[in-house]
Amino acid sequence: xxxxxxxxxxxxxxxxxxxxxxxxxxxxxxxxxxxxxxxxxxxxxxxxxxxxxxxxxxxxxxxxxxxxxxxxxxxxxxxxxxxxxxxxxxxxxxxxxxxxxxxxxxxxxxxxxxxxxxxxxxxxxxxxxxxxxxxxxxxxxxxxxxxxxxxxxxxxxxxxxxxxxxxxxxxxxxxxxxxxxxxxxxxxxxxxxxxxxxxxxxxxxxxxxxxxxxxxxxxxxxxxxxxxxxxxxxxxxxxxxxxxxxxxxxxxx
Ligand SMILES: NC(=O)c1ccc[n+]([C@@H]2O[C@H](COP(=O)([O-])OP(=O)(O)OC[C@H]3O[C@@H](n4cnc5c(N)ncnc54)[C@H](O)[C@@H]3O)[C@@H](O)[C@H]2O)c1
Numbered sequence: 001x002x003x004x005x006x007x008x009x010x011x012x013x014x015x016x017x018x019x020x021x022x023x024x025x026x027x028x029x030x031x032x033x034x035x036x037x038x039x040x041x042x043x044x045x046x047x048x049x050x051x052x053x054x055x056x057x058x059x060x061x062x063x064x065x066x067x068x069x070x071x072x073x074x075x076x077x078x079x080x081x082x083x084x085x086x087x088x089x090x091x092x093x094x095x096x097x098x099x100x101x102x103x104x105x106x107x108x109x110x111x112x113x114x115x116x117x118x119x120x121x122x123x124x125x126x127x128x129x130x131x132x133x134x135x136x137x138x139x140x141x142x143x144x145x146x147x148x149x150x151x152x153x154x155x156x157x158x159x160x161x162x163x164x165x166x167x168x169x170x171x172x173x174x175x176x177x178x179x180x181x182x183x184x185x186x187x188x189x190x191x192x193x194x195x196x197x198x199x200x201x202x203x204x205x206x207x208x209x210x211x212x213x214x215x216x217x218x219x220x221x222x223x224x225x226x227x228x229x230x231x232x233x234x235x236x237x238x239x240x241x242x243x244x245x246x247x248x249x250x251x252x253x
Contacts, residue, residue: 002226004029007080012090014041016188020214026054033076064111089139113157138180169234184240186212207242
């Protein structure tokens, strides 16, 4: 029970890494304020947490919009009274070559995958300082540190998040710790369009010879959210089964 009595605002909880993180944090005693645009699955995850004797509340918001981010943060404070942990995790993005994606695709990807974290930070970090402490965790990606075809808007967002992690950490130290996780290939809702054969191919490129599970990332989020990481801020933790650590010698990206 690493988070007893803590409150945790987590975005993107209807699926994948966010859902696993919400479930794990609740198991560790946190009161989870769970946010997503997908209210049907978001409510389902919260119902599952409560069925397992956890505490959670769902709030529907689009994290790409300032008014909804501010409403989300106000609602979380009204519900649980404080903000001990924030996990900025939600993402959705356009795929294609730089000429295939439109300006609107670029703007929307950057809004949801990068600007959202800045908006969430500006609404929550000063409050954490005022209350005397807090932890901010960002779900980045190995896309921040390695190139990959067809993902320019997403990669620019994730690269920006890596820099934003350090900027937030500098601005809000020593009261608030800010760290980011760089997951590799994790089977989640984002993989809906990837067939089984391609999944296997990706797994074989990974030194640990399997794709990640949402729980693999949630465990690191728990570490970063808890006092176990009390001497870490401005850090990026790679959770990718070694994928980004090896030189690939085949013809693929
Ligand atoms: N799956 C991977 O291989 C992988 C790898 C590296 C990083 N990541 C990162 O992990 C994080 C979680 O993604 P996932 O893989 O669990 O995907 P997912 O699709 O399973 O979950 C993402 C969630 O974010 C929600 N969401 C999307 N747009 C939103 C918005 N505007 N406002 C609020 N909620 C919104 C979705 O409804 C969904 O529930 C993302 O930041 C993603 O970039 C994933």
